[in-house]
Amino acid sequence: MNTIEEIANILKKLKSAVILTHMRPDGDTLGSALSLGRALSLIGVKNEILNEEPIPARFSFLEGVEEVKLGPSFDAEAMILVDVSAENRLGRLQEYFRRRVHKKLTVAIDHHQSNLRFCRYNYVAECSSNCQHIYKLILALGVEPDRRIAQALLTGLVTDSGLFSHADVSEETFLTAAACMRAGADVAKITYEAYQKKTKARADLYADAVYHLRYFLGGRLAVAVVRQSMLKKYGVGADATEGIVDFALSVDSVAVSVCIMEFDREKYKVSFRARSQNVSEIARVFGGGGHVLAAGCMLFGTEEEVLDRLAFTVSQYIEA
Ligand SMILES: [Mn+2]
Incomplete structure (x- = not known):
């Protein structure tokens, strides 16, 4: 397995990347992708986010979510998978991944203990939400989280932890959440929009x-x-x-x-x-x-x- 610093050094050298999210997208895979995508843009790495289906309306409050695409619009140098534990979790994007896996640089950042380490570079460690890893990665990229990044990260933290209630919530979960709050994230809005509100x-x-x-x-x-x-x-x-x-x-x-x-x-x-x-x-x-x-x-x-x-x-x- 690679360290966060190794992953950051690989990402810093990229010209372009596509960020892949898992099927039945949740707050964590989207929060991971939107925050990382924003950070990569800030350091000049062209990128776009893909999901196999249109994003559920409850995430429409997240800035940039309207730019998530069903298929690629350019030929990216690398594929970055966030919160994706196995190839089949990509759903219909699995074929896109398979056709390019031997030609492209592949990177996975995930928090599922069952992750199959199927990318070339992998950072996998069990914790409450993948956004905890992405926060560390963004800092290692030399990016100071802005409000938009903070909002996306906190969405992953809040939703994957069941409003900070699951057994795997740790001190680091709260420290990451605190950093998001400091950067301007709105926890009440996230909790209501992404977690509580239902039709x-x-x-x-x-x-x-x-x-x-x-x-x-x-x-x-x-x-x-x-x-x-x-x-x-x-x-x-x-x-x-x-x-x-x-x-x-x-x-x-x-x-x-x-x-x-x-x-x-x-x-x-x-x-x-x-x-x-x-x-x-x-x-x-x-x-x-x-x-x-x-x-x-x-x-x-x-x-x-x-x-x-x-x-x-x-x-x-x-x-x-
Ligand atoms: Mn997750």
């Missing part, structure tokens, strides 16, 4: 999923099910499921909470949360990965088959 349709989906939570293993496993029919009924997209799995973990008997979202017939996107249990290990059984306390995978089959497999596998890990 009524999304609130309705949330209420429905929470009302129908299913419990297994004597209440230690809670599963929220979101079917295609529910997304249609409330007129919301897949990103509307965010937060449901966190609610399920708040029930006092629950050690592991799961949200299964049917994204296609008999195809489920599965999210795990825990307070102490290593759910990254459980997700890996199904070919997924993530963080110790927040992970994900895909599962295929009918809803009952998926629930059976989940309950069985979680029972193998959970302490009796």
Whole structure:
């Protein structure tokens, strides 16, 4: 693995770069990309940010987010991946990456312990949000964060930490947040816009999923099910499921909470949360990965088959 200083020295020498973000973009991958992109521009490195889909409206308050593109507009010297733990997390941009990976300089900055180190240069260390790493990288580039950089960084810090509530929040998380505040970031605006605010349709989906939570293993496993029919009924997209799995973990008997979202017939996107249990290990059984306390995978089959497999596998890990 490389150090932040090594990564900074590589980036400083670039003429141009494309910054790649992960599918179902969140505040951390966008905050990482927007702040790093701005810092690179300030030191004269031409760059653009790509995501496989249009950015959700709740991030439209972030300056520069309107310039995030679905595909490249120039042939960049390097590809920089932020908050991307595996190639398949790029979604449709995976092919773009694969076609260039042997010709271009590739750099990854990530905070997922499951990161596969698939770039030429990698800085990977587990922490609360990738924006913590990006803050250090920006300083190593010799850039003093301005208000726009601070706002993007704090968005990653706030959202990935669940409003500074997760077990991996550290002293460094708060010190980085303090530096963002000093540079003019607006924490109340970020918290409301990127984390709390939801449409009524999304609130309705949330209420429905929470009302129908299913419990297994004597209440230690809670599963929220979101079917295609529910997304249609409330007129919301897949990103509307965010937060449901966190609610399920708040029930006092629950050690592991799961949200299964049917994204296609008999195809489920599965999210795990825990307070102490290593759910990254459980997700890996199904070919997924993530963080110790927040992970994900895909599962295929009918809803009952998926629930059976989940309950069985979680029972193998959970302490009796
Ligand atoms: Mn992240």
